[in-house]
Amino acid sequence: xxxxxxxxxxxxxxxxxxxxxxxxxxxxxxxxxxxxxxxxxxxxxxxxxxxxxxxxxxxxxxxxxxxxxxxxxxxxxxxxxxxxxxxxxxxxxxxxxxxxxxxxxxxxxxxxxxxxxxxxxxxxxxxxxxxxxxxxxxxxxxxxxxxxxxxxxxxxxxxxxxxxxxxxxxxxxxxxxxxxxxxxxxxxxxxxxxxxxxxxxxxxxxxxxxxxxxxxxxxxxxxxxxxxxxxxxxxxxxxxxxxxxxxxx
Amino acid sequence: xxxxxxxxxxxxxxxxxxxxxxxxxxxxxxxxxxxxxxxxxxxxxxxxxxxxxxxxxxxxxxxxxxxxxxxxxxxxxxxxxxxxxxxxxxxxxxxxxxxxxxxxxxxxxxxxxxxxxxxxxxxxxxxxxxxxxxxxxxxxxxxxxxxxxxxxxxxxxxxxxxxxxxxxxxxxxxxxxxxxxxxxxxxxxxxxxxxxxxxxxxxxxxxxxxxxxxxxxxxxxxxxxxxxxxxxxxxxxxxxxxxxxxxxxxxxxxxxxxxxxxxxxxxxxxxxxxxxxxxx
Ligand SMILES: Nc1ncnc2c1ncn2[C@@H]1O[C@H](COP(=O)(O)OP(=O)(O)OP(=O)(O)O)[C@@H](O)[C@H]1O
Ligand SMILES: [Mg+2]
Numbered sequence: 001x002x003x004x005x006x007x008x009x010x011x012x013x014x015x016x017x018x019x020x021x022x023x024x025x026x027x028x029x030x031x032x033x034x035x036x037x038x039x040x041x042x043x044x045x046x047x048x049x050x051x052x053x054x055x056x057x058x059x060x061x062x063x064x065x066x067x068x069x070x071x072x073x074x075x076x077x078x079x080x081x082x083x084x085x086x087x088x089x090x091x092x093x094x095x096x097x098x099x100x101x102x103x104x105x106x107x108x109x110x111x112x113x114x115x116x117x118x119x120x121x122x123x124x125x126x127x128x129x130x131x132x133x134x135x136x137x138x139x140x141x142x143x144x145x146x147x148x149x150x151x152x153x154x155x156x157x158x159x160x161x162x163x164x165x166x167x168x169x170x171x172x173x174x175x176x177x178x179x180x181x182x183x184x185x186x187x188x189x190x191x192x193x194x195x196x197x198x199x200x201x202x203x204x205x206x207x208x209x210x211x212x213x214x215x216x217x218x219x220x221x222x223x224x225x226x227x228x229x230x231x232x233x234x235x236x237x238x239x240x241x242x243x244x245x246x247x248x249x
Numbered sequence: 250x251x252x253x254x255x256x257x258x259x260x261x262x263x264x265x266x267x268x269x270x271x272x273x274x275x276x277x278x279x280x281x282x283x284x285x286x287x288x289x290x291x292x293x294x295x296x297x298x299x300x301x302x303x304x305x306x307x308x309x310x311x312x313x314x315x316x317x318x319x320x321x322x323x324x325x326x327x328x329x330x331x332x333x334x335x336x337x338x339x340x341x342x343x344x345x346x347x348x349x350x351x352x353x354x355x356x357x358x359x360x361x362x363x364x365x366x367x368x369x370x371x372x373x374x375x376x377x378x379x380x381x382x383x384x385x386x387x388x389x390x391x392x393x394x395x396x397x398x399x400x401x402x403x404x405x406x407x408x409x410x411x412x413x414x415x416x417x418x419x420x421x422x423x424x425x426x427x428x429x430x431x432x433x434x435x436x437x438x439x440x441x442x443x444x445x446x447x448x449x450x451x452x453x454x455x456x457x458x459x460x461x462x463x464x465x466x467x468x469x470x471x472x473x474x475x476x477x478x479x480x481x482x483x484x485x486x487x488x489x490x491x492x493x494x495x496x497x498x499x500x501x502x503x504x505x506x507x508x509x510x511x512x513x514x515x516x517x518x519x520x521x522x523x524x525x526x527x528x529x
Contacts, residue, residue, distance in 0.1 A: 054418065079423055086419070089415060093412035095416060105417070109426060110421065155416070
């Protein structure tokens with residue numbers, strides 16, 4: 001297991017956002033989180049690389065193991081953890097600097113300074129994110145001047161540039177048009193040979209198309225978790241069935 | 250018969266024009282009046298010559314003013330920018346120190362400058378034995394500027410979208426790196442405009458400087474010398490110089506306007522450059 005969540009509870013002040021969550025994320029697979037708005041998908045995703053540390057009121061019990069190591073343990077270095085688990089957000093968030101500097105920001109953060117090395121990483125990351133051809137002549141241009149779909153793939157490339165093992169994506173295509181969405185879906189399927197991927201999505205079709213396993217969340221609990229094919233064709237729980245057939249609520 | 254609505258919009262439209270006209274005329278009027286009087290009083294010896302009662306030259310004052318601007322900003326800007334960074338990025342929300350600093354800055358921002366002048370004269374001038382001097386003046390004005398720059402820098406930092414910070418932390422960047430590489434550069438235009446505004450306050454200050462910088466009409470040779478900034482010189486000339494003094498004051502005013510103009514042009518050039526560097 002690449003990531004193992006054990007009996008985890010999460011509170012924002014007194015509000016419990018996650019209730020007794022257990023989850024196994026396997027290597028080189030795509031794991032999808034689905035469920036209605038406010039059920040805690042993003043909260044769990046942000047807990048995996050400790051982005052929740054930034055929320056002052058957030059408190060966690062239970063365990064999250066990454067390669068067997070407790071990520072909330074004393075020996076864990078948060079910056080190294082986040083380098084190993086890249087994150088892509090719902091809204092594309094390139095930094096207000098050039099395309100090149102966006103990609104180079106992560107490697108520079110982790111001590112790579114030589115121009116030759118950086119050039120190579122930038123090219124490789126953009127190629128892996130299937131956006132090199134579109135951007136190779138615009139490396140010095142502002143990253144804010146490219147389209148939303150390109151920005152999101154740039155953000156994926158930026159995450160890849162620090163050579164992570166896991167990529168966490170929070171509704172990465174919800175702000176994009178169908179063509180950009182397809183490009184990113186194809187890209188993720190390609191990337192799973194090298195990376196472990198966790199994706200939050202509101203688009204059930206997307207979960208069914210690209211993921212190997214799916215977790216269905218409701219009110220902070222995981223109602224059902226299993227192989228995507230089985231969960232979508234033979235859901236065990238009535239609530240899951242209602243949700244995926246659109247009869248929810 | 251015009252409808253009621255037509256009358257209202259007619260009146261409103263002309264009210265807008267009238268307000269614009271009055272504002273523009275009075276601004277241009279003041280500027281023109283000062284510049285014309287100033288230029289009429291102009292003689293090269295007034296800038297280059299030595300100050301004396303027969304030739305009230307102001308070269309020394311232009312020099313003093315420039316030194317004051319640079320030194321005051323060197324003291325005030327880093328201090329207040331770092332303080333704002335602490336308040337916005339480092340301090341916990343319910344931190345006691347933050348509450349106190351906020352209260353202090355808000356109170357200080359509303360205090361008349363003469364109070365700062367008295368404090369500066371006693372503390373820097375007497376207790377720290379700096380006397381009437383450029384140093385005493387700069388330290389005093391720097392303290393006056395702290396709340397202003399802190400508050401505007403805080404605003405600028407708060408307006409940087411959280412998604413930039415998340416992006417940086419998500420790549421494993423430390424807080425320090427995130428603040429200095431992402432947050433501060435994004436907030437730079439706002440911070441620069443705060444600094445430019447404070448230049449205006451340094452140039453325009455009189456009350457606090459009369460007690461601290463003093464009023465000696467002489468080229469300063471060290472930071473511990475007393476001198477006059479342009480605004481102080483205007484004040485003293487108008488008060489003590491009779492009709493001739495008023496001429497000098499107008500001339501000084503014209504020079505003051507020129508200095509401010511140059512400064513604004515320089516700053517906006519610099520601001521544009523910083524913004525560009527960051528985006529490209
Ligand atoms: N920083 C926070 N402080 C307090 N409560 C929060 C915070 N972030 C999220 N919550 C609450 O926790 C619950 C779960 O939120 P979360 O963002 O994880 O939902 P989600 O499943 O990702 O929803 P969506 O599909 O709308 O993105 C919600 O009730 C939300 O209001
Ligand atoms: Mg969410």
